[in-house]
Amino acid sequence: MTDLPNLPPTSWAVLGLLSFGEELSGYDLKKWADWSLKFFYWSPSFSQIYGELKRLEKVGYATSRVELTESTRGKRVYAITQDGLDAVTRWAREAPVEPPVLKHGVMLRAWLGHLMTPERLREVLEEHGAYAAKMSRRAEADAEGAAEVAEWAYPELVLRWSARYYEAERELTRRMLADLDELAARED
Amino acid sequence: MTDLPNLPPTSWAVLGLLSFGEELSGYDLKKWADWSLKFFYWSPSFSQIYGELKRLEKVGYATSRVELTESTRGKRVYAITQDGLDAVTRWAREAPVEPPVLKHGVMLRAWLGHLMTPERLREVLEEHGAYAAKMSRRAEADAEGAAEVAEWAYPELVLRWSARYYEAERELTRRMLADLDELAARED
DNA sequence: CGTGCTGTATTTCGATTAGGAATACTTCTA
């Protein structure tokens, strides 16, 4: 049992996208990530994706070829190798369980409530709640899309999780607004 | 109305920590962040904090002096300036509402369920659930600590939010485990 | 027919952020 090479999480995410077996270009990968990963993990920049692909090819986890269309325009498409598939599989199974990373700017501002007016804080929270509701609906819609393809059972599962997650965000926001009411009442 | 200088979020977070009015060293700041901000925003590295402090001093949002103790050992403590206080205040009130950033490695692995054994996925989820439970308890404990100081009303509010957030994570994990059961049942 | 918009496809750059390791001194504890 050799050790897994110490690739950053981003590499595993890209390799994970390729693990479904399709040949994809950097641009395709970006679209797939935005369709599915962005809800719970990542909305990568192009520069990251293209960089990762080069690295994956260098370590032998992916191969690429230039696909030519009728017109002059070509694109480079990447496919996972057996080595790459073995490696992500091992990563998924063996990597230690890491805590999720959360950077919640809205809560940072609520934490600085002493600098804000209560009205403005409310506004910020309302806006965040609306965002969470929108994300929940989108995740739900994408989950329904995933339900149509048998291979996407796990992506579907996680998209359902995401829909609930954003719904929970919304509920949490509502409860904070209620706490805020209480705080204001206490101050009278 | 001039524009706010375009500082990175990290700067505002550090300035926010200083906005409670105390003189703090980089080391102190790190401890405060770990006590409170880490639940919903950030567990900064020392290098980041010390770097930010230098920047804040350069733009005039903080001042520093070397505090000498009885022994030879000294430390540099930072205080927010009026300019700095005005700036964070404006930032808290005026900055656009940004979506939170979430990088959920556990869900990324669930998303790659086709590479895992159901047992291992379960284990990973159980471990994550235990982590969420632990974080919820810690946030609750810190919220109780904050409740004792009148100035910490908003930090307390956000710590309560955090306790609920991690509790929601736990519940979401339970529901995913249930979905997984269903998926397994369907496959029979 | 041309002009501009949207979508595909990739690269480049700089700034930000993460994380650990290194250093060094103090205080507590066994």
Added chain:
DNA sequence: TAGAAGTATTCCTAATCGAAATACAGCACG
């Protein structure tokens, strides 16, 4: 009285983010 734990700061590198630059294809609209 050595060693562990806590305080205090710096350095370095890799990873990440985000925007812009480039370029070509296809389509719509006048």
